[in-house]
Amino acid sequence: MKFAAAGRRERTLALDMTPMIDIVFQLLIFFLTTTQLARTAEELLxxxxxxxxxxxxxxxxxxxxxxxxxxxxxxxxxxxxxxELRRLASRSGGEAPVVRADRAAGVESLNALVRALRDAGGTSVRLAVDPPVDRSGAGADAP
Amino acid sequence: MLALNLATMLDATFLLLGYFLVTAATDRLERRLDASLAGEGAAVAPADLEPVVIEVGGEPGRPWYRVGERAVAERASLLALLRQLDPRSQVRVLASSGPSVEAVTTAIQIARDAGFTEVAYDPGS
Structure with a gap:
């Protein structure tokens, strides 16, 4: 009996969590950074x-x-x-530019912007819009 | 006995969970309204059809839309007016000084809703 008791050693499995946590944080930082970079072109409008x-x-x-x-x-x-916009647009290639205009901006500013894009060789624009969540209001009068 | 200290992994997991929850809540989906630019490169309407000109005027929050001799202020009225016209025509949206950008996008959207496929925006010269 004493032999059996003496032969049983308490064994613990030591898992080093440090590398995994390192990788997790590396991934976290990567996704944070890339998300921020992807949104630099989009102002909160x-x-x-x-x-x-x-x-x-x-x-x-x-x-x-x-x-x-x-x-x-x-x-x-x-x-x-x-x-500067005219210069940038002329170098951007043939894809239609996306114009993200604040809904409260004056139409004179939009006209000047679109004229610059047209002068740079643009043939079309894509105006960014925010689709309403509730479609039951479709067809309602404009505010 | 296996002793695993899960505290750090749980910390990281909850950090990730919180991050994705926050970003998912603020990430709004956007859509696009396409319009060709009148003047250069705009699609050519069939020769026998006159382009439909929508003139947008008014002031921010109170726009009006003029098609030919008729001027309307309501979205539904403009849609009804455009639905009486041939959707093969090209629509040209003109905006004079006064209204906001939203009035322009409304005019383009309604033209598309009325079935017009060739919608051009004319920013003037």
Missing amino acids: ELPREEGSNEEVRAASAFTVNLLADGTIQVADREVSLE
Whole structure:
């Protein structure tokens, strides 16, 4: 009996969690960073509430222009002039630019922006809209 | 006896859970309204059909829409008006100074809802 008691050793399995936690945090930082980078082109704007086209949701576009409520034009989180916008648009390729305009922005600012895109060789634009959640209001009068 | 300290892994898991919950709540889906640009490169309407011109005016929050001689202020009225026209025509949306961007997108959206496939936006010159 004494032999049996002496031969039983208490064994513990030591799992080193440190590398796994390292990897988890690396992944976390990676996703945080890439998400932030992906959103640099998109300002927080109050987009017009319209249904838009059904076939596409958040498609990546080569060129996104933000028009703020005060008429400021931003590209990739940077304020640009109309002349600079024209230059950037002419280098962006043939894909239709996405115009994310605040719903409260004046139409004069939108016209100037779109004219710059047209002068840069653009033939169409894609206006970003925010689809209403409740479709029961479709067909209601404009506010 | 297997002694696993799960505290750190749970910390990381809950951190990830919290992050995805927060981002999912703020991530709104956007859609696009396509419009060709009038003037250069706009699609050509059939020769026998006159383009339908929607003029947008008014002021922010109180826009009006003029099609030919008729001016309407309500969304439903504009939709009804456009539905009387041939949807093969090209629609040109013009906006003078005064209204906000939302009035322009409303005009484009209603033209599409009325069945028009060729919708152009004319920013003027």
